[in-house]
Amino acid sequence: MIKAILARISQGHRTTRFPRGPAPALPDRFRGAPRIDASACLDGCRSCAEACPTGAIEPGGTMSIDLGKCLFCPDCVRACPAGAMSYGADYRLSTRMRADLVLAQDGQILRLAEALEKKSRRLFGHSLKLRQVSAGGCNACEADVNVLGTVGWDLGRFGISMVASPRHADGLLITGPVTKNMELALRKTYDAVPEPKLVIAVGACAISGGPYIGHAEGNDGAAKLLPVDLFVPGCPPHPLTILDGLLRLLGRMPKGR
Amino acid sequence: MSRSYRDFAALSNGSSIPVAKIEPFGVEDFAQAILEAVAAGSRISSYFAVPREDGKGGESTELYALLADDARNTLLVGRSRVEGGSLPSIAAACPQAQLFEREIAEQSGLLPSGHPWLKRVRYHASWSGRDAFAGGAPSDGGAPGIEPGVGEFYRVEGDQVHEVAVGPVHAGVIEPGHFRFQCAGEKVFHLEIALGYQHRGVERAMLGGPDKRSLHYAETLAGDTTIAHASSYSQVLETMAACRPSARAQVIRGIALELERLANHTGDLGALAGDVGFLPTLSFCGRIRGDFLNMTALICGNRFGRGMVLPGGVGFDIEEGRAAELLKRLAAAERDTAGAVNLLWDTQSVMARFEDTGPVPREVALALGLVGPAARASGLSRDVRYDQASGIFRMAQIPVMSYDSGDVFGRAYVRWLEIQQSIAFIREQLLSLPSGPLEAEVKSLAPSSLAAALNEGWRGEVCHVAMTDSSGAFRRYKVVDPSFHNWAALAWSLREQEISDFPLCNKSFNLSYCGHDL
Structure with missing residues (x-):
C-alpha cells in the first residue's frame, strides 16, 4: 500500500486543463489542417492530386481538398514541386456536415462543428454515454478514443463516457470503413440505442472509407448507412481533435476557442 | 525417392x-517436406496459394510455403503445383x-482434404470462383449466404453444460470478434x-x-503495428528493386x-492491471503509453x-536537438514506467490473479507455432530481431x-523485460546515429520474383511475402500478422479456466483483429 501511495506522489497530477487552460503541446511536425497556397501552384500541375492515395485533392480551377478523405499523410507535400502544399498546426477539424469537410483552395476556413440544438444539448450536454463500434477500424482510431479515458485527458470530467451496452448509450462512436461483415452488427447496435440518439464518425475510414475507399468489402464509411451528427477527420485523429469535436457538439467549448 | 525440405530454396x-x-x-512430397521441416525445428511463417502465372488458372494453382529455420538463421521457400481442386491437409x-x-x-x-x-x-x-466449402462447386463471385460467425461451432453437450456467446460487438472500446465458450x-x-x-480485402487490393x-494499406493493416508492417512492406520493395537504405534510415526505423x-x-x-482491478498501474501506464506515442509523433x-x-x-x-529531446523524454518515461510496473x-x-491463470505449456506453444511475447512467455526463445535479423538488428542485437x-x-513479465531492453536500445542508437541520406530511390521491381521480409513487431513476427509477374507488378501479396499465429493460443489458454478470467487472458495476448482479418 505504501508503495502505491509513494508511486502516486511521484507520478503527480497529469490531467490537462484543456479546454479552460491551454491545449497540450503538439509536436512541431504535427499534421493538422492542410493548406494549399494556390498562388504558388504551377500551371497545369497535378502532382499533389496524383500522389494522394485517397483522391482527396481535386485539381483544376476549383482545386479543393476533402478532409474526410485526407489521411494527413505527407505524400502531397512531398510530391509538390512548388511548396504549395503544407499542413498547419490547427487540430480543430470536426464538422457537423459532410460537405463542410471539403475546402476550396481560396483559403476557405473550415466551418467547425456547431453545437446541438437546445433540446439535445439539455439531454446530452452534461451526460453523454457512447457505445463505440469498430467496423473495420485498424485500432489506431480506437486507441486514441480510448486515450481520452486515461488520466491525461479524463473524459469523465465532461460527463462523457464509453458504455458497454447500446441500451445504456445516447449514441454510437463509429470507427472503420464499415466492412460488409460488420454491417449487420452495426445496424443492430444502432437499433438497440434508444431515441433520441447521436452518431459520431471518427477517422477517415468512418467518414469516407479512407484508404479503403471503393473496396467491395466495405461501405465507404458510416454515413452510407446511418445519419451522422459529427465528423472527426484524421488517420487517426489526435485525441485533442476528437475531444475538441465532442465538446463543440455539446456546446461546451469556451468562447473564442 | 521423395524429396526433402532441404531442396527448398x-x-x-x-x-x-x-x-x-x-x-x-x-x-x-510438398506436404511431407513441410512436416519434416517442422519436425526438425522450423516454423511456418507463411503458406499460401497463387494462381499459376501461365494463365492456366482454374484448376492449376501453386502453393508456396515460407519456413523459418531459426537455428540456422535462414528462411526456406518451397512451392508445389496443384493439379485439380485439392491438397493433402497436414x-x-x-x-x-x-x-x-x-x-x-x-x-x-x-480443398485441404483431411482437415x-x-x-x-x-x-x-473465394477469389477463384471455386468454393471449397461447397465441395469445390463454382461460386458466382458474390458472397450470398456467407455470414460472418455463422456456421458450425465445436460443442460440448451434457446436463450441466452451457454455451456462452460473446460479440462481435464487445463491452469495451475494442475491435469486433465472436467468442463461443463451452462451460x-x-x-x-x-x-x-x-x-x-x-x-477489408487488403491482399486482393495489393494485386497489380x-x-x-x-504503403497506406501496410500502415493500416494493424494500426498499432504501423512501423513493423510499413517496414516489412518497404523491405520487400527495396530488395526487389536492389535499393539499399542508408544506415541512418535503418537506425531510425529501429528506433521507431x-x-x-x-x-x-x-x-x-496498464490494461492487465485494470483487468484485475489494480487502478494505480492502470492509470499510470495509460498516461506513460501516451508519452511513448508522443515520442513517435515528435519524430514523424x-x-x-x-x-x-x-x-x-x-x-x-x-x-541533434530532436535526439536530445528524445533522450530526455526517454529518461523520464523510463523512471515513470519502472515506478508504475514494479x-x-x-x-x-x-x-494472485496473474500467476497460474491462462497457462500455455511450452509444447503447446511449439505445436501452435506461437510468435512474439506469447511464445517467449512459454519458454520459447524466438525473436525475429535475433533469429532472422535485418536492418539495424544485424548490427545491434537485443537479447x-x-x-x-x-x-x-x-x-x-516478458513485456516488462522487453520494455527495459527497448529503452536501452533506443538510448544507445540515439547516442550514435550514423550519417547518411534519409531516402534512396526505389526503381522498378525485379520481374517474376519472390521477396520476403520479417520484422519483430510488438506482438511478434510480421511477415510480408510479395511475388511479381513478368512486368514487375504484384501478382500476390501475402501478409501474416503475428495474431494469425497466436489466436489459437488464446483459445487454448482458457481451457479449464474460469470464464471470468477471459478478459484477463485476452488482454495478456492482446491480439489484433484487423491484422488477422486483413
Whole structure:
C-alpha cells in the first residue's frame, strides 16, 4: 500500500486543463489542417492530386481538398514541386456536415462543428454515454478514443463516457470503413440505442472509407448507412481533435476557442 | 525417392529470389517436406496459394510455403503445383498449419482434404470462383449466404453444460470478434473464436501494385503495428528493386519499431492491471503509453508512426536537438514506467490473479507455432530481431527475453523485460546515429520474383511475402500478422479456466483483429 501511495506522489497530477487552460503541446511536425497556397501552384500541375492515395485533392480551377478523405499523410507535400502544399498546426477539424469537410483552395476556413440544438444539448450536454463500434477500424482510431479515458485527458470530467451496452448509450462512436461483415452488427447496435440518439464518425475510414475507399468489402464509411451528427477527420485523429469535436457538439467549448 | 525440405530454396530475411529458382514439388512430397521441416525445428511463417502465372488458372494453382529455420538463421521457400481442386491437409499432424490451410481454402477454393476442422477464416467469397466449402462447386463471385460467425461451432453437450456467446460487438472500446465458450458453471471446457468482421480485402487490393495506396494499406493493416508492417512492406520493395537504405534510415526505423513496442507493452501492462482491478498501474501506464506515442509523433508528426517509414528509407530525420529531446523524454518515461510496473510484482492481489491463470505449456506453444511475447512467455526463445535479423538488428542485437511459466504473469513479465531492453536500445542508437541520406530511390521491381521480409513487431513476427509477374507488378501479396499465429493460443489458454478470467487472458495476448482479418 505504501508503495502505491509513494508511486502516486511521484507520478503527480497529469490531467490537462484543456479546454479552460491551454491545449497540450503538439509536436512541431504535427499534421493538422492542410493548406494549399494556390498562388504558388504551377500551371497545369497535378502532382499533389496524383500522389494522394485517397483522391482527396481535386485539381483544376476549383482545386479543393476533402478532409474526410485526407489521411494527413505527407505524400502531397512531398510530391509538390512548388511548396504549395503544407499542413498547419490547427487540430480543430470536426464538422457537423459532410460537405463542410471539403475546402476550396481560396483559403476557405473550415466551418467547425456547431453545437446541438437546445433540446439535445439539455439531454446530452452534461451526460453523454457512447457505445463505440469498430467496423473495420485498424485500432489506431480506437486507441486514441480510448486515450481520452486515461488520466491525461479524463473524459469523465465532461460527463462523457464509453458504455458497454447500446441500451445504456445516447449514441454510437463509429470507427472503420464499415466492412460488409460488420454491417449487420452495426445496424443492430444502432437499433438497440434508444431515441433520441447521436452518431459520431471518427477517422477517415468512418467518414469516407479512407484508404479503403471503393473496396467491395466495405461501405465507404458510416454515413452510407446511418445519419451522422459529427465528423472527426484524421488517420487517426489526435485525441485533442476528437475531444475538441465532442465538446463543440455539446456546446461546451469556451468562447473564442 | 521423395524429396526433402532441404531442396527448398534458402533465402535470408529481406531478400528476394527469382521464382524459377524455387523447385516445384509434387503436392504429396510438398506436404511431407513441410512436416519434416517442422519436425526438425522450423516454423511456418507463411503458406499460401497463387494462381499459376501461365494463365492456366482454374484448376492449376501453386502453393508456396515460407519456413523459418531459426537455428540456422535462414528462411526456406518451397512451392508445389496443384493439379485439380485439392491438397493433402497436414493440419492434424502439424497444428500450426491449420489456419493457413483454412485460409488457402477460403481464398483459392482448394480443398485441404483431411482437415480436421475446415471452416472459413474471414467469411468472404473465394477469389477463384471455386468454393471449397461447397465441395469445390463454382461460386458466382458474390458472397450470398456467407455470414460472418455463422456456421458450425465445436460443442460440448451434457446436463450441466452451457454455451456462452460473446460479440462481435464487445463491452469495451475494442475491435469486433465472436467468442463461443463451452462451460460447466464457471469453468470453460473449450473456447472457439470466429473472426473476419474486420475484413477489408487488403491482399486482393495489393494485386497489380505497388501503387500510391500500397504503403497506406501496410500502415493500416494493424494500426498499432504501423512501423513493423510499413517496414516489412518497404523491405520487400527495396530488395526487389536492389535499393539499399542508408544506415541512418535503418537506425531510425529501429528506433521507431522499439518506440512502437514500448507504447504497446506499457499500455498492455496498464490494461492487465485494470483487468484485475489494480487502478494505480492502470492509470499510470495509460498516461506513460501516451508519452511513448508522443515520442513517435515528435519524430514523424503522428502518434502511430504514419509517414515514418517509406520504401527506400524514412520520411523524417532525427536531428541533434530532436535526439536530445528524445533522450530526455526517454529518461523520464523510463523512471515513470519502472515506478508504475514494479508495483504489480509487489502487490499480492495482482500476483494472485496473474500467476497460474491462462497457462500455455511450452509444447503447446511449439505445436501452435506461437510468435512474439506469447511464445517467449512459454519458454520459447524466438525473436525475429535475433533469429532472422535485418536492418539495424544485424548490427545491434537485443537479447531475447523469455520466461517459462506460460501464464498471464509470464506474458506480463516478458513485456516488462522487453520494455527495459527497448529503452536501452533506443538510448544507445540515439547516442550514435550514423550519417547518411534519409531516402534512396526505389526503381522498378525485379520481374517474376519472390521477396520476403520479417520484422519483430510488438506482438511478434510480421511477415510480408510479395511475388511479381513478368512486368514487375504484384501478382500476390501475402501478409501474416503475428495474431494469425497466436489466436489459437488464446483459445487454448482458457481451457479449464474460469470464464471470468477471459478478459484477463485476452488482454495478456492482446491480439489484433484487423491484422488477422486483413
